[in-house]
Amino acid sequence: xxxxxxxxxxxxxxxxxxxxxxxxxxxxxxxxxxxxxxxxxxxxxxxxxxxxxxxxxxxxxxxxxxxxxxxxxxxxxxxxxxxxxxxxxxxxxxxxxxxxxxxxxxxxxxxxxxxxxxxxxxxxxxxxxxxxxxxxxxxxxxxxxxxxxxxxxxxxxxxxxxxxxxxxxxxxxxxxxxxxxxxxxxxxxxxxxxxxxxxxxxxxxxxxxxxxxxxxxxxxxxxxxxxxxxxxxxxxxxxxxxxxxxxxxxxxxxxxxxxxxx
Amino acid sequence: xxxxxxxxxxxxxxxxxxxxxxxxxxxxxxxxxxxxxxxxxxxxxxxxxxxxxxxxxxxxxxxxxxxxxxxxxxxxxxxxxxxxxxxxxxxxxxxxxxxxxxxxxxxxxxxxxxxxxxxxxxxxxxxxxxxxxxxxxxxxxxxxxxxxxxxxxxxxxxxxxxxxxxxxxxxxxxxxxxxxxxxxxxxxxxxxxxxxxxxxxxxxxxxxxxxxxxxxxxxxxxxxxxxxxxxxxxxxxxxxxxxxxxxxxxxxxxxxxxxxx
Numbered sequence: 001x002x003x004x005x006x007x008x009x010x011x012x013x014x015x016x017x018x019x020x021x022x023x024x025x026x027x028x029x030x031x032x033x034x035x036x037x038x039x040x041x042x043x044x045x046x047x048x049x050x051x052x053x054x055x056x057x058x059x060x061x062x063x064x065x066x067x068x069x070x071x072x073x074x075x076x077x078x079x080x081x082x083x084x085x086x087x088x089x090x091x092x093x094x095x096x097x098x099x100x101x102x103x104x105x106x107x108x109x110x111x112x113x114x115x116x117x118x119x120x121x122x123x124x125x126x127x128x129x130x131x132x133x134x135x136x137x138x139x140x141x142x143x144x145x146x147x148x149x150x151x152x153x154x155x156x157x158x159x160x161x162x163x164x165x166x167x168x169x170x171x172x173x174x175x176x177x178x179x180x181x182x183x184x185x186x187x188x189x190x191x192x193x194x195x196x197x198x199x200x201x202x203x204x205x206x207x208x209x210x211x212x213x214x215x216x217x218x219x220x221x222x223x224x225x226x227x228x229x230x231x232x233x234x235x236x237x238x239x240x241x242x243x244x245x246x247x248x249x250x251x252x253x254x255x256x257x258x259x260x261x262x
Numbered sequence: 263x264x265x266x267x268x269x270x271x272x273x274x275x276x277x278x279x280x281x282x283x284x285x286x287x288x289x290x291x292x293x294x295x296x297x298x299x300x301x302x303x304x305x306x307x308x309x310x311x312x313x314x315x316x317x318x319x320x321x322x323x324x325x326x327x328x329x330x331x332x333x334x335x336x337x338x339x340x341x342x343x344x345x346x347x348x349x350x351x352x353x354x355x356x357x358x359x360x361x362x363x364x365x366x367x368x369x370x371x372x373x374x375x376x377x378x379x380x381x382x383x384x385x386x387x388x389x390x391x392x393x394x395x396x397x398x399x400x401x402x403x404x405x406x407x408x409x410x411x412x413x414x415x416x417x418x419x420x421x422x423x424x425x426x427x428x429x430x431x432x433x434x435x436x437x438x439x440x441x442x443x444x445x446x447x448x449x450x451x452x453x454x455x456x457x458x459x460x461x462x463x464x465x466x467x468x469x470x471x472x473x474x475x476x477x478x479x480x481x482x483x484x485x486x487x488x489x490x491x492x493x494x495x496x497x498x499x500x501x502x503x504x505x506x507x508x509x510x511x512x513x514x515x516x517x518x519x520x521x522x523x
Binding site: 028039042046172175180182188189190193194210250256 | 296309311313341381448452453
Protein backbone atom coordinates (compact mmCIF):
# COMPACT_ATOMS: atom_id res chain seq x y z
CA UNK A 1 0.00 0.00 0.00
CA UNK A 2 1.36 3.41 -0.99
CA UNK A 3 1.46 6.08 1.69
CA UNK A 4 0.35 9.42 0.37
CA UNK A 5 2.77 12.20 1.13
CA UNK A 6 0.82 15.38 1.75
CA UNK A 7 1.96 18.32 -0.40
CA UNK A 8 3.15 20.51 2.46
CA UNK A 9 3.75 23.62 0.37
CA UNK A 10 0.27 23.49 -1.13
CA UNK A 11 -1.33 22.91 2.28
CA UNK A 12 0.51 25.86 3.79
CA UNK A 13 -0.25 28.15 0.87
CA UNK A 14 -3.93 27.22 0.86
CA UNK A 15 -4.14 27.54 4.64
CA UNK A 16 -2.54 30.97 4.60
CA UNK A 17 -4.80 32.29 1.83
CA UNK A 18 -7.96 30.86 3.43
CA UNK A 19 -7.24 32.21 6.91
CA UNK A 20 -6.03 35.56 5.57
CA UNK A 21 -9.33 35.96 3.72
CA UNK A 22 -11.40 34.93 6.74
CA UNK A 23 -9.55 37.28 9.06
CA UNK A 24 -9.92 40.09 6.52
CA UNK A 25 -13.68 39.75 6.92
CA UNK A 26 -13.77 39.61 10.69
CA UNK A 27 -14.86 42.94 12.23
CA UNK A 28 -12.96 42.26 15.45
CA UNK A 29 -9.71 41.31 13.75
CA UNK A 30 -9.91 44.24 11.38
CA UNK A 31 -10.54 46.55 14.30
CA UNK A 32 -7.48 45.21 16.10
CA UNK A 33 -5.16 45.89 13.16
CA UNK A 34 -6.71 49.17 12.06
CA UNK A 35 -7.24 50.79 15.46
CA UNK A 36 -3.70 50.38 16.78
CA UNK A 37 -1.95 52.51 14.16
CA UNK A 38 -4.63 55.20 14.37
CA UNK A 39 -4.58 55.34 18.17
CA UNK A 40 -0.84 55.25 18.66
CA UNK A 41 0.03 57.48 15.73
CA UNK A 42 -2.36 60.05 17.24
CA UNK A 43 -0.71 59.61 20.64
CA UNK A 44 2.71 60.07 19.10
CA UNK A 45 1.53 63.13 17.20
CA UNK A 46 0.31 64.94 20.30
CA UNK A 47 2.96 63.69 22.73
CA UNK A 48 6.17 63.69 20.74
CA UNK A 49 5.62 66.42 18.25
CA UNK A 50 3.29 68.70 20.25
CA UNK A 51 1.00 68.84 17.27
CA UNK A 52 3.66 69.29 14.64
CA UNK A 53 4.59 66.76 11.97
CA UNK A 54 8.00 65.53 10.97
CA UNK A 55 10.09 62.56 10.04
CA UNK A 56 9.65 61.13 13.54
CA UNK A 57 5.99 60.75 12.81
CA UNK A 58 6.74 58.45 9.87
CA UNK A 59 8.71 56.21 12.23
CA UNK A 60 5.87 56.44 14.75
CA UNK A 61 3.40 55.41 12.05
CA UNK A 62 5.57 52.41 11.17
CA UNK A 63 5.92 51.58 14.88
CA UNK A 64 2.18 51.73 15.39
CA UNK A 65 1.81 49.42 12.41
CA UNK A 66 4.13 46.87 14.05
CA UNK A 67 2.09 47.32 17.24
CA UNK A 68 -0.98 46.36 15.23
CA UNK A 69 0.74 43.22 13.94
CA UNK A 70 1.68 42.23 17.48
CA UNK A 71 -1.78 43.07 18.76
CA UNK A 72 -3.32 40.76 16.17
CA UNK A 73 -0.91 37.98 17.13
CA UNK A 74 -1.67 38.22 20.85
CA UNK A 75 -5.40 38.66 20.34
CA UNK A 76 -5.83 35.70 18.00
CA UNK A 77 -2.57 33.84 17.63
CA UNK A 78 -2.40 32.40 21.14
CA UNK A 79 -5.95 31.11 20.85
CA UNK A 80 -5.79 30.02 17.20
CA UNK A 81 -6.31 26.38 18.07
CA UNK A 82 -9.13 27.27 20.44
CA UNK A 83 -11.05 28.44 17.38
CA UNK A 84 -10.51 25.08 15.72
CA UNK A 85 -11.57 23.33 18.92
CA UNK A 86 -14.73 25.43 19.12
CA UNK A 87 -15.56 24.59 15.50
CA UNK A 88 -15.15 20.89 16.31
CA UNK A 89 -12.45 20.29 13.70
CA UNK A 90 -9.35 20.15 15.87
CA UNK A 91 -9.37 16.37 16.14
CA UNK A 92 -9.77 16.03 12.36
CA UNK A 93 -6.85 18.33 11.75
CA UNK A 94 -4.65 16.50 14.26
CA UNK A 95 -5.57 13.10 12.85
CA UNK A 96 -5.01 14.07 9.21
CA UNK A 97 -1.82 12.86 7.44
CA UNK A 98 -0.57 16.41 7.08
CA UNK A 99 1.89 17.29 9.84
CA UNK A 100 -0.01 19.38 12.34
CA UNK A 101 2.63 22.10 12.40
CA UNK A 102 1.95 22.63 8.67
CA UNK A 103 -1.70 23.24 9.54
CA UNK A 104 -1.04 25.62 12.43
CA UNK A 105 1.79 27.69 10.97
CA UNK A 106 -0.25 29.19 8.09
CA UNK A 107 -2.92 30.19 10.59
CA UNK A 108 -0.52 32.11 12.80
CA UNK A 109 1.29 33.67 9.84
CA UNK A 110 -2.07 34.77 8.40
CA UNK A 111 -2.97 36.31 11.77
CA UNK A 112 0.25 38.30 11.67
CA UNK A 113 -0.20 38.85 7.93
CA UNK A 114 -3.33 40.96 8.27
CA UNK A 115 -1.02 43.31 10.13
CA UNK A 116 -0.03 44.57 6.68
CA UNK A 117 -3.28 46.55 6.86
CA UNK A 118 -1.88 48.05 10.05
CA UNK A 119 1.29 49.27 8.39
CA UNK A 120 -0.56 50.75 5.43
CA UNK A 121 -3.17 52.37 7.68
CA UNK A 122 -0.53 54.01 9.84
CA UNK A 123 1.28 55.54 6.90
CA UNK A 124 -1.90 56.66 5.11
CA UNK A 125 -3.30 58.07 8.38
CA UNK A 126 -0.34 60.31 9.15
CA UNK A 127 -0.17 61.40 5.51
CA UNK A 128 -3.84 62.34 5.27
CA UNK A 129 -4.53 63.72 8.73
CA UNK A 130 -1.22 65.23 9.75
CA UNK A 131 0.18 66.05 6.31
CA UNK A 132 3.38 64.14 6.91
CA UNK A 133 5.43 63.42 3.84
CA UNK A 134 6.08 59.67 3.66
CA UNK A 135 9.79 59.53 2.92
CA UNK A 136 11.40 56.11 3.19
CA UNK A 137 15.16 56.38 2.83
CA UNK A 138 15.78 52.84 1.50
CA UNK A 139 12.76 51.21 -0.10
CA UNK A 140 14.37 47.85 -0.88
CA UNK A 141 15.27 46.92 2.72
CA UNK A 142 11.96 48.45 3.86
CA UNK A 143 9.97 46.22 1.54
CA UNK A 144 12.12 43.24 2.55
CA UNK A 145 11.65 44.05 6.24
CA UNK A 146 7.84 43.97 6.01
CA UNK A 147 7.47 40.24 5.22
CA UNK A 148 10.42 39.44 7.48
CA UNK A 149 8.70 41.21 10.38
CA UNK A 150 5.34 39.65 9.65
CA UNK A 151 6.87 36.20 9.18
CA UNK A 152 8.90 36.33 12.40
CA UNK A 153 5.94 37.61 14.44
CA UNK A 154 3.81 34.91 12.84
CA UNK A 155 6.40 32.34 13.89
CA UNK A 156 6.29 33.73 17.43
CA UNK A 157 2.52 33.37 17.27
CA UNK A 158 3.10 29.73 16.28
CA UNK A 159 5.21 29.29 19.41
CA UNK A 160 2.46 30.84 21.56
CA UNK A 161 -0.18 28.64 19.96
CA UNK A 162 1.88 25.53 20.49
CA UNK A 163 2.78 26.34 24.07
CA UNK A 164 -0.76 27.28 25.07
CA UNK A 165 -2.69 24.63 23.13
CA UNK A 166 -3.76 22.84 26.33
CA UNK A 167 -5.37 25.95 27.83
CA UNK A 168 -8.95 26.84 27.05
CA UNK A 169 -8.23 30.46 27.90
CA UNK A 170 -5.14 30.65 25.70
CA UNK A 171 -6.21 33.88 24.02
CA UNK A 172 -6.50 35.58 27.42
CA UNK A 173 -3.00 34.42 28.33
CA UNK A 174 -1.71 35.70 24.99
CA UNK A 175 -3.17 39.13 25.72
CA UNK A 176 -0.89 39.40 28.77
CA UNK A 177 2.03 39.86 26.38
CA UNK A 178 0.51 42.76 24.42
CA UNK A 179 1.52 45.80 26.48
CA UNK A 180 4.87 44.43 27.73
CA UNK A 181 6.10 43.73 24.20
CA UNK A 182 4.86 47.13 23.00
CA UNK A 183 6.84 48.63 25.84
CA UNK A 184 10.16 46.82 25.62
CA UNK A 185 10.68 46.28 21.89
CA UNK A 186 11.67 49.82 20.97
CA UNK A 187 8.48 50.56 19.03
CA UNK A 188 7.24 53.92 20.32
CA UNK A 189 9.44 53.89 23.42
CA UNK A 190 13.23 54.00 22.84
CA UNK A 191 14.95 51.19 24.75
CA UNK A 192 17.29 53.75 26.33
CA UNK A 193 14.36 55.00 28.42
CA UNK A 194 13.77 51.55 29.89
CA UNK A 195 15.66 49.86 32.73
CA UNK A 196 18.90 48.39 31.37
CA UNK A 197 18.00 44.81 32.30
CA UNK A 198 15.02 44.85 29.92
CA UNK A 199 17.11 45.36 26.79
CA UNK A 200 18.44 41.77 26.56
CA UNK A 201 14.88 40.56 27.15
CA UNK A 202 13.69 42.58 24.18
CA UNK A 203 16.21 40.81 21.92
CA UNK A 204 14.19 37.60 22.28
CA UNK A 205 11.12 39.12 20.64
CA UNK A 206 10.70 39.41 16.88
CA UNK A 207 9.04 42.88 16.98
CA UNK A 208 12.33 44.29 18.31
CA UNK A 209 14.31 43.29 15.20
CA UNK A 210 11.44 43.95 12.81
CA UNK A 211 11.09 47.47 14.12
CA UNK A 212 14.84 48.03 14.01
CA UNK A 213 14.90 46.97 10.36
CA UNK A 214 11.95 49.17 9.43
CA UNK A 215 13.33 52.15 11.34
CA UNK A 216 16.79 51.75 9.81
CA UNK A 217 15.31 51.55 6.31
CA UNK A 218 13.02 54.54 6.96
CA UNK A 219 15.68 56.84 8.40
CA UNK A 220 18.69 55.50 6.52
CA UNK A 221 20.55 54.80 9.74
CA UNK A 222 21.69 51.45 11.11
CA UNK A 223 21.85 48.11 9.33
CA UNK A 224 18.43 46.90 8.19
CA UNK A 225 19.77 43.75 6.53
CA UNK A 226 21.37 42.56 9.79
CA UNK A 227 18.08 43.15 11.58
CA UNK A 228 16.20 41.30 8.84
CA UNK A 229 18.63 38.42 9.26
CA UNK A 230 17.92 38.41 13.00
CA UNK A 231 14.21 38.15 12.20
CA UNK A 232 15.06 35.05 10.19
CA UNK A 233 17.19 33.55 12.95
CA UNK A 234 14.51 34.15 15.57
CA UNK A 235 11.87 32.68 13.26
CA UNK A 236 13.84 29.45 12.99
CA UNK A 237 14.20 29.32 16.77
CA UNK A 238 10.48 29.96 17.31
CA UNK A 239 9.53 27.29 14.76
CA UNK A 240 11.77 24.66 16.34
CA UNK A 241 10.53 25.44 19.86
CA UNK A 242 6.93 25.56 18.69
CA UNK A 243 7.21 22.23 16.89
CA UNK A 244 8.68 20.64 20.02
CA UNK A 245 5.90 22.00 22.22
CA UNK A 246 3.26 20.94 19.73
CA UNK A 247 4.62 17.40 19.55
CA UNK A 248 4.79 17.12 23.35
CA UNK A 249 1.32 18.45 24.03
CA UNK A 250 -0.37 16.56 21.23
CA UNK A 251 1.22 13.32 22.34
CA UNK A 252 -0.03 13.99 25.86
CA UNK A 253 -3.51 14.92 24.61
CA UNK A 254 -3.74 11.78 22.46
CA UNK A 255 -2.59 9.54 25.31
CA UNK A 256 -5.18 10.95 27.69
CA UNK A 257 -7.89 11.49 25.03
CA UNK A 258 -8.32 15.09 26.13
CA UNK A 259 -7.67 16.97 22.89
CA UNK A 260 -11.19 18.33 22.66
CA UNK A 261 -11.60 18.81 26.38
CA UNK A 262 -8.68 20.94 27.51
CA UNK B 263 -38.54 44.03 48.41
CA UNK B 264 -38.60 42.20 45.11
CA UNK B 265 -36.75 45.04 43.40
CA UNK B 266 -34.14 45.01 46.15
CA UNK B 267 -33.67 41.29 45.65
CA UNK B 268 -33.30 41.72 41.87
CA UNK B 269 -30.86 44.58 42.43
CA UNK B 270 -28.56 42.82 44.86
CA UNK B 271 -28.94 39.06 44.67
CA UNK B 272 -29.93 38.99 41.02
CA UNK B 273 -27.03 41.22 40.03
CA UNK B 274 -24.56 39.16 42.08
CA UNK B 275 -25.75 35.82 40.66
CA UNK B 276 -25.74 37.11 37.09
CA UNK B 277 -22.22 38.52 37.50
CA UNK B 278 -20.93 35.23 38.85
CA UNK B 279 -22.62 33.33 36.04
CA UNK B 280 -21.23 35.52 33.27
CA UNK B 281 -17.91 36.46 34.80
CA UNK B 282 -15.27 34.67 32.82
CA UNK B 283 -12.43 35.17 35.30
CA UNK B 284 -13.64 33.44 38.43
CA UNK B 285 -10.43 31.46 38.73
CA UNK B 286 -7.86 33.65 40.53
CA UNK B 287 -5.18 32.85 37.96
CA UNK B 288 -7.32 34.14 35.12
CA UNK B 289 -8.31 37.22 37.08
CA UNK B 290 -4.68 38.07 37.69
CA UNK B 291 -3.63 37.34 34.13
CA UNK B 292 -6.43 39.16 32.36
CA UNK B 293 -7.25 42.10 34.62
CA UNK B 294 -4.55 42.81 37.18
CA UNK B 295 -1.40 42.32 35.12
CA UNK B 296 -2.55 44.02 31.89
CA UNK B 297 -3.75 47.08 33.78
CA UNK B 298 -0.32 47.39 35.36
CA UNK B 299 1.64 46.79 32.16
CA UNK B 300 -0.55 49.30 30.34
CA UNK B 301 0.22 51.89 32.99
CA UNK B 302 3.95 51.14 32.78
CA UNK B 303 3.78 51.58 28.99
CA UNK B 304 2.36 55.06 29.29
CA UNK B 305 4.72 56.10 32.07
CA UNK B 306 7.71 55.20 29.91
CA UNK B 307 6.05 56.77 26.86
CA UNK B 308 5.67 59.98 28.84
CA UNK B 309 9.33 59.83 29.84
CA UNK B 310 10.35 59.30 26.22
CA UNK B 311 8.25 62.28 25.11
CA UNK B 312 9.35 64.42 28.09
CA UNK B 313 5.73 65.17 28.87
CA UNK B 314 4.64 65.82 32.45
CA UNK B 315 5.96 63.48 35.16
CA UNK B 316 5.39 59.91 36.27
CA UNK B 317 2.65 60.90 38.72
CA UNK B 318 0.59 62.33 35.84
CA UNK B 319 0.49 59.01 34.02
CA UNK B 320 0.22 56.87 37.16
CA UNK B 321 -2.83 58.76 38.45
CA UNK B 322 -4.61 58.85 35.10
CA UNK B 323 -3.96 55.29 34.03
CA UNK B 324 -4.86 53.92 37.46
CA UNK B 325 -8.36 55.25 36.85
CA UNK B 326 -8.45 53.89 33.31
CA UNK B 327 -7.80 50.49 34.91
CA UNK B 328 -11.40 50.69 36.12
CA UNK B 329 -12.61 51.14 32.55
CA UNK B 330 -11.65 47.71 31.24
CA UNK B 331 -13.74 45.60 33.66
CA UNK B 332 -16.52 48.16 33.53
CA UNK B 333 -16.82 48.38 29.76
CA UNK B 334 -16.37 44.73 28.98
CA UNK B 335 -18.08 43.44 32.09
CA UNK B 336 -21.22 45.38 31.29
CA UNK B 337 -21.22 44.52 27.59
CA UNK B 338 -20.86 40.86 28.54
CA UNK B 339 -24.01 41.21 30.63
CA UNK B 340 -25.86 41.29 27.30
CA UNK B 341 -23.48 39.33 25.07
CA UNK B 342 -23.15 36.59 27.66
CA UNK B 343 -26.92 36.26 27.97
CA UNK B 344 -27.16 35.98 24.18
CA UNK B 345 -24.39 33.34 24.11
CA UNK B 346 -26.14 31.24 26.78
CA UNK B 347 -29.48 31.84 24.99
CA UNK B 348 -31.12 33.39 28.02
CA UNK B 349 -31.42 36.91 26.64
CA UNK B 350 -35.01 36.44 25.48
CA UNK B 351 -35.97 35.05 28.89
CA UNK B 352 -34.36 38.02 30.56
CA UNK B 353 -36.10 40.55 28.34
CA UNK B 354 -39.50 38.88 28.60
CA UNK B 355 -39.32 38.78 32.40
CA UNK B 356 -41.44 41.30 34.31
CA UNK B 357 -38.48 42.51 36.39
CA UNK B 358 -38.01 46.25 36.57
CA UNK B 359 -35.45 47.10 33.88
CA UNK B 360 -33.74 49.86 35.84
CA UNK B 361 -33.27 47.61 38.87
CA UNK B 362 -32.29 44.66 36.68
CA UNK B 363 -29.45 46.38 34.88
CA UNK B 364 -28.34 48.52 37.81
CA UNK B 365 -28.05 45.27 39.72
CA UNK B 366 -25.67 44.02 37.06
CA UNK B 367 -23.75 47.31 37.28
CA UNK B 368 -22.97 47.09 41.00
CA UNK B 369 -20.53 44.15 40.82
CA UNK B 370 -18.87 45.78 37.78
CA UNK B 371 -18.33 48.97 39.83
CA UNK B 372 -16.81 46.97 42.68
CA UNK B 373 -14.56 45.09 40.26
CA UNK B 374 -13.47 48.37 38.66
CA UNK B 375 -12.60 49.78 42.08
CA UNK B 376 -10.57 46.70 42.99
CA UNK B 377 -8.54 46.81 39.76
CA UNK B 378 -8.04 50.56 40.03
CA UNK B 379 -6.85 50.45 43.65
CA UNK B 380 -4.49 47.58 42.84
CA UNK B 381 -3.03 49.43 39.85
CA UNK B 382 -2.59 52.71 41.72
CA UNK B 383 -0.99 51.07 44.75
CA UNK B 384 1.48 48.90 42.87
CA UNK B 385 2.35 51.58 40.30
CA UNK B 386 2.94 54.17 43.03
CA UNK B 387 5.36 51.74 44.66
CA UNK B 388 7.15 50.92 41.39
CA UNK B 389 7.58 54.52 40.24
CA UNK B 390 8.05 56.10 43.66
CA UNK B 391 4.91 58.23 43.53
CA UNK B 392 4.12 59.37 47.06
CA UNK B 393 0.44 59.42 48.03
CA UNK B 394 -0.31 61.57 51.09
CA UNK B 395 -2.17 59.74 53.86
CA UNK B 396 -4.79 62.44 53.97
CA UNK B 397 -5.55 61.83 50.31
CA UNK B 398 -6.52 58.19 50.76
CA UNK B 399 -10.18 58.77 51.61
CA UNK B 400 -10.79 61.35 48.87
CA UNK B 401 -8.91 59.06 46.44
CA UNK B 402 -11.20 56.20 47.37
CA UNK B 403 -14.18 58.41 46.55
CA UNK B 404 -12.53 59.51 43.30
CA UNK B 405 -11.89 55.93 42.26
CA UNK B 406 -15.45 54.93 43.17
CA UNK B 407 -16.97 57.77 41.15
CA UNK B 408 -14.67 57.07 38.20
CA UNK B 409 -15.62 53.38 38.25
CA UNK B 410 -19.28 54.43 38.37
CA UNK B 411 -18.89 56.68 35.32
CA UNK B 412 -17.05 53.92 33.42
CA UNK B 413 -19.87 51.52 34.25
CA UNK B 414 -22.33 54.11 32.95
CA UNK B 415 -20.46 54.12 29.66
CA UNK B 416 -20.37 50.32 29.85
CA UNK B 417 -24.14 50.29 30.28
CA UNK B 418 -24.47 52.35 27.11
CA UNK B 419 -22.13 49.91 25.35
CA UNK B 420 -24.21 47.01 26.64
CA UNK B 421 -27.36 48.60 25.23
CA UNK B 422 -25.72 48.73 21.81
CA UNK B 423 -25.25 44.97 22.21
CA UNK B 424 -29.00 44.58 21.83
CA UNK B 425 -28.67 45.99 18.34
CA UNK B 426 -25.17 44.94 17.23
CA UNK B 427 -23.17 41.83 18.04
CA UNK B 428 -19.74 43.44 18.04
CA UNK B 429 -19.76 44.81 21.58
CA UNK B 430 -16.14 43.75 22.05
CA UNK B 431 -15.14 46.04 19.20
CA UNK B 432 -17.27 48.88 20.58
CA UNK B 433 -15.82 48.36 24.04
CA UNK B 434 -12.31 48.66 22.65
CA UNK B 435 -13.28 51.79 20.70
CA UNK B 436 -14.61 53.44 23.88
CA UNK B 437 -11.53 52.38 25.84
CA UNK B 438 -9.15 53.88 23.32
CA UNK B 439 -11.24 57.05 23.10
CA UNK B 440 -10.77 57.45 26.84
CA UNK B 441 -7.03 56.80 26.57
CA UNK B 442 -6.70 59.46 23.91
CA UNK B 443 -9.18 62.18 24.73
CA UNK B 444 -10.00 62.07 28.45
CA UNK B 445 -6.74 63.77 29.42
CA UNK B 446 -5.37 60.47 30.69
CA UNK B 447 -2.23 60.35 28.56
CA UNK B 448 -2.36 63.52 26.54
CA UNK B 449 -2.59 66.73 28.59
CA UNK B 450 -5.76 68.55 27.56
CA UNK B 451 -3.81 71.67 26.66
CA UNK B 452 -2.07 69.68 23.90
CA UNK B 453 -5.35 68.75 22.27
CA UNK B 454 -7.23 70.97 19.83
CA UNK B 455 -9.83 73.13 21.56
CA UNK B 456 -12.83 71.16 20.35
CA UNK B 457 -11.31 67.88 21.59
CA UNK B 458 -10.59 69.38 24.99
CA UNK B 459 -14.19 70.58 25.15
CA UNK B 460 -15.56 67.17 24.22
CA UNK B 461 -13.34 65.64 26.88
CA UNK B 462 -15.34 67.44 29.56
CA UNK B 463 -18.22 65.09 28.77
CA UNK B 464 -16.17 61.90 28.90
CA UNK B 465 -15.84 59.61 31.91
CA UNK B 466 -12.56 59.90 33.81
CA UNK B 467 -11.65 63.41 32.60
CA UNK B 468 -12.59 65.10 35.85
CA UNK B 469 -11.73 62.09 37.97
CA UNK B 470 -8.21 61.98 36.55
CA UNK B 471 -7.69 65.67 37.29
CA UNK B 472 -8.95 65.15 40.82
CA UNK B 473 -6.74 62.09 41.29
CA UNK B 474 -3.65 63.98 40.13
CA UNK B 475 -4.47 66.92 42.38
CA UNK B 476 -4.96 64.67 45.41
CA UNK B 477 -1.71 62.82 44.75
CA UNK B 478 -0.07 66.22 44.45
CA UNK B 479 -1.30 67.20 47.93
CA UNK B 480 -4.60 68.97 47.24
CA UNK B 481 -7.34 68.78 49.84
CA UNK B 482 -10.78 67.29 49.36
CA UNK B 483 -12.30 70.77 49.23
CA UNK B 484 -10.05 71.71 46.33
CA UNK B 485 -11.22 68.80 44.18
CA UNK B 486 -14.87 68.82 45.24
CA UNK B 487 -15.95 70.54 42.04
CA UNK B 488 -14.15 67.97 39.91
CA UNK B 489 -15.72 65.09 41.81
CA UNK B 490 -19.15 66.65 41.42
CA UNK B 491 -18.55 66.93 37.66
CA UNK B 492 -17.48 63.29 37.50
CA UNK B 493 -20.64 62.31 39.40
CA UNK B 494 -22.77 64.25 36.89
CA UNK B 495 -21.03 62.45 34.00
CA UNK B 496 -21.59 59.11 35.73
CA UNK B 497 -25.31 59.72 36.24
CA UNK B 498 -25.67 61.04 32.69
CA UNK B 499 -24.11 57.96 31.08
CA UNK B 500 -26.09 55.65 33.38
CA UNK B 501 -29.36 57.31 32.44
CA UNK B 502 -28.33 57.27 28.77
CA UNK B 503 -27.46 53.59 29.02
CA UNK B 504 -30.77 52.70 30.66
CA UNK B 505 -32.69 54.75 28.10
CA UNK B 506 -30.95 53.15 25.13
CA UNK B 507 -31.43 49.72 26.70
CA UNK B 508 -35.15 50.37 26.79
CA UNK B 509 -35.18 51.77 23.25
CA UNK B 510 -33.27 48.88 21.70
CA UNK B 511 -35.31 46.36 23.67
CA UNK B 512 -38.53 47.76 22.19
CA UNK B 513 -36.95 47.83 18.73
CA UNK B 514 -35.70 44.25 19.07
CA UNK B 515 -39.12 43.02 20.25
CA UNK B 516 -40.81 44.79 17.35
CA UNK B 517 -38.44 43.24 14.81
CA UNK B 518 -38.10 39.85 16.59
CA UNK B 519 -34.36 40.40 16.27
CA UNK B 520 -33.24 39.97 19.86
CA UNK B 521 -31.23 36.81 19.37
CA UNK B 522 -30.03 37.55 15.87
CA UNK B 523 -28.72 41.11 16.16
